[in-house]
Amino acid sequence: MPETVNKDIKQEIEKLVKDLNYHNYRYYVLDAPVISDEEYDLLYRRLKELEEKYDYVLPDSPTLRVGAPPLEKFEKVRHAEPMLSLDNAFTYDEVREFDGRVKRLLGRDEEIEYTIEPKYDGLAMELTYRGGLLVTASTRGDGYEGEDVTRNIRTIKAVPLKIEGPGEIDIRGEVYMDLEDFEKLNRQREDNGEAPFANPRNAAAGSVRQLDPAITASRKLHLACYGLGRVRGMRFRSQSDFIQWLRERRFPTPAKMEVVTGIEKAIDAAREIEEGRRSFPFETDGAVIKVNDFPLQEELGVKTREPRWAIAYKFRAHQGTTRIREILGSVGRTGVITPFAVFEPVRIGGVTVSRSTLHNWDEIERKDIRVGDTVVVERAGDVIPHVISVIREKRTGRERKVSVPEKCPACGSRVIREEGEVAVRCVSLHCPAQVQEKIIHFASRGGMDIEGLGEKNVGLLYSRGLIRHFEDIYRLKKEDLLGLPRFAEKSAQNLIGAIERSKHATLTKFLFAIGIIHVGEYAAKLLARHFRSLDNLYHVKPERIMEIKQMGEKIASSAAVFFGDEKNIRTLEALKLLGLRMTNPDFVSGEEGRRPLEGLSFVITGTLPKPRKGVEELIESRGGQVSSAVSAGTDYLVVGESPGSKLQKAKTLGVRTISYDELMKMIGKENGRPGLF
Numbered sequence: 001m002p003e004t005v006n007k008d009i010k011q012e013i014e015k016l017v018k019d020l021n022y023h024n025y026r027y028y029v030l031d032a033p034v035i036s037d038e039e040y041d042l043l044y045r046r047l048k049e050l051e052e053k054y055d056y057v058l059p060d061s062p063t064l065r066v067g068a069p070p071l072e073k074f075e076k077v078r079h080a081e082p083m084l085s086l087d088n089a090f091t092y093d094e095v096r097e098f099d100g101r102v103k104r105l106l107g108r109d110e111e112i113e114y115t116i117e118p119k120y121d122g123l124a125m126e127l128t129y130r131g132g133l134l135v136t137a138s139t140r141g142d143g144y145e146g147e148d149v150t151r152n153i154r155t156i157k158a159v160p161l162k163i164e165g166p167g168e169i170d171i172r173g174e175v176y177m178d179l180e181d182f183e184k185l186n187r188q189r190e191d192n193g194e195a196p197f198a199n200p201r202n203a204a205a206g207s208v209r210q211l212d213p214a215i216t217a218s219r220k221l222h223l224a225c226y227g228l229g230r231v232r233g234m235r236f237r238s239q240s241d242f243i244q245w246l247r248e249r250r251f252p253t254p255a256k257m258e259v260v261t262g263i264e265k266a267i268d269a270a271r272e273i274e275e276g277r278r279s280f281p282f283e284t285d286g287a288v289i290k291v292n293d294f295p296l297q298e299e300l301g302v303k304t305r306e307p308r309w310a311i312a313y314k315f316r317a318h319q320g321t322t323r324i325r326e327i328l329g330s331v332g333r334t335g336v337i338t339p340f341a342v343f344e345p346v347r348i349g350g351v352t353v354s355r356s357t358l359h360n361w362d363e364i365e366r367k368d369i370r371v372g373d374t375v376v377v378e379r380a381g382d383v384i385p386h387v388i389s390v391i392r393e394k395r396t397g398r399e400r401k402v403s404v405p406e407k408c409p410a411c412g413s414r415v416i417r418e419e420g421e422v423a424v425r426c427v428s429l430h431c432p433a434q435v436q437e438k439i440i441h442f443a444s445r446g447g448m449d450i451e452g453l454g455e456k457n458v459g460l461l462y463s464r465g466l467i468r469h470f471e472d473i474y475r476l477k478k479e480d481l482l483g484l485p486r487f488a489e490k491s492a493q494n495l496i497g498a499i500e501r502s503k504h505a506t507l508t509k510f511l512f513a514i515g516i517i518h519v520g521e522y523a524a525k526l527l528a529r530h531f532r533s534l535d536n537l538y539h540v541k542p543e544r545i546m547e548i549k550q551m552g553e554k555i556a557s558s559a560a561v562f563f564g565d566e567k568n569i570r571t572l573e574a575l576k577l578l579g580l581r582m583t584n585p586d587f588v589s590g591e592e593g594r595r596p597l598e599g600l601s602f603v604i605t606g607t608l609p610k611p612r613k614g615v616e617e618l619i620e621s622r623g624g625q626v627s628s629a630v631s632a633g634t635d636y637l638v639v640g641e642s643p644g645s646k647l648q649k650a651k652t653l654g655v656r657t658i659s660y661d662e663l664m665k666m667i668g669k670e671n672g673r674p675g676l677f
């Protein structure tokens, strides 16, 4: 029940918001935190507690960065000024020609002032601030019209939610992913049987263009602001002035920006970026050279889609040659055996490369790659090295062709290759590689989310014979862990606690975690929504699964095979006996697909007859959205006993208010309880 907020509390909340935003800036923009993660969490939790208790949330509160419910589709947004692209130069002479054009068009002999910044390889974004508040974030789209991704961009901690500034300003920048986070994400995806992203740009774009902001929030994204769109109520003199202004307002700006006079100095600066490109944590494929002075930029104008005042100098792709020592196979969670090449270590673009995936056995044949071959390896925008081609002239005749393995490299069982499939699989139930991978997947963030049960510890517990199946996880006792390397009283307790908590995961997460081939997070959600409980899936026919609109045949048949297997069902029943009780906020009861609250947004105030969390889940499962603060966009305020200040706000804004019973009527005659497994 919210209490009335007084001056002291307001002040405390304001201070917490201010401090947390400052620490976000230190951490995410400057990369120089001044407090520990634990301290940050304490402040954050205190803020969250006060906000809930007093129903008082400031518009730039860091708690607003998370928690928006998924969307059905993105709305379109028109850019006040078109978002252009850049002309490319591949040699320094082409950069000099650019300078010549600039001078000719301006009718000037004297040297031009240029800025030089790294070119970020991500997704271009426009941030619109009105009255100092971030109101819209949109993608570039076709340059004129993009997509509204505001809720996703808010989850990026480096993006200021509130600034001191003019009435209206459009700020452009690039959302990108650091190389290390990109590689980590891809490893995770491969472990989950999902296709890895080809390069950090695709990873960034794929993470932003997510209908569910929770997925965006789970990806580590950064922003670098480098451009100005429409601005009202103020003027900037130059690019460097504008960047300075952004920095003062705590916007992340390019990692390096030089201002020089004359094109030769600009070329030197670009060369410096190229030579130092490996010291950046992100991928950069070029340097952007811009005429610094804004009035001169205006005079130069735009040709079709590109400004005449800027050029992107593109770096050469990173390539190297090396010899293949061996071609081996690695076994994934689903038993798929993927070939990879082991090279003589070679430095490419500052990184030592000694192996690369060869994707599948057909590809080896298509490219005629043999052990002993000298090959061209490239790391372009892609961080993962790829074998581009074989240098046949270097063949000596001693090269060895490899054939599709007949035995699993991990357990030695015979492998199978299904008709029309490129994948070669080990189908042994006892293959240690698969068992460990399966358990790692089961415990992963997207699955049962058991912190502390990652690759290393699974390997350790497996080797000690402590876990061989999912069930064993729930049989682990603290005493089993004590005395193992890396485990002390506290860490053992933490792991046992995390395992305990996972017993209440959602059915969706569970269905994803058990690793049914082809069932990813989305398919798991569809299954949970449609079938409501695990028991309903036992011995299900593929046709029944195909009744779900978005469901593909491959997924349906693989899920049916899984739930048709007695042994699997025994495992599921054993897990229930061990105490697993899944909640299912994703199911829609009544007629299938009935979503009576579709498109409506709700805010709750006061005490309801049922726990608030459950009511929120119910609203969401029926297509509605729940927010924490009343705004003009709120459709209904659900009013419980002793409502807080939200009621007043709703009245002021003319938002409709309803009781809990009225909400239940809107949904249908239900008791408002989220389903239990």
Ligand code: IVH
Binding pocket: 083, 084, 085, 086, 117, 118, 119, 120, 121, 122, 123, 124, 125, 174, 226, 227, 254, 288, 306, 307, 310, 312
């Ligand atoms: S300025 C008029 N500066 O590259 C265009 N763009 O290939 C203004 N990009 O669409 C762009 N880093 O998404 C600029 N430092 C930087 C950049 C940059 C990356 C992107 C941007 C643009 C694309 C053009």
